[in-house]
Amino acid sequence: MLGDHANRRTEPRVFGERTLKAGRMLYMCHENGTEDPWNTVAMAVCAFEGLHTKDGWEYLLMNRRDIEDIAGAYEKADTPEEFTREILRLKERDLAPRSGNG
Numbered sequence: 001m002l003g004d005h006a007n008r009r010t011e012p013r014v015f016g017e018r019t020l021k022a023g024r025m026l027y028m029c030h031e032n033g034t035e036d037p038w039n040t041v042a043m044a045v046c047a048f049e050g051l052h053t054k055d056g057w058e059y060l061l062m063n064r065r066d067i068e069d070i071a072g073a074y075e076k077a078d079t080p081e082e083f084t085r086e087i088l089r090l091k092e093r094d095l096a097p098r099s100g101n102g
Contacts, residue, residue, distance in 0.1 A: 023066070023074065024070070038060065042057050043056075
């Protein structure tokens with residue numbers, strides 16, 4: 001798993017929470033028409049998660065698809081229940097066996 005500043009390791013729970021927060025921030029940036037949403041998300045992740053800038057950008061680049069998917073879930077959902085269903089659908093999609101991988 002991706003390490004953060006000072007070579008500490010990120011626990012899976014924290015990793016998931018960080019991804020949810022980054023997805024929400026990306027959604028909010030899109031909603032508000034932020035000129036450079038990824039830069040804003042990177043600075044927020046670094047500031048609020050205590051990451052070095054390089055580690056924050058590395059995290060975002062490695063998890064871009066998941067963050068974009070979560071931002072999309074926020075956009076589609078009108079209620080917390082709908083958001084939860086969308087997140088569960090994304091998890092099921094990621095856990096489904098990929099064709100050609102055995």
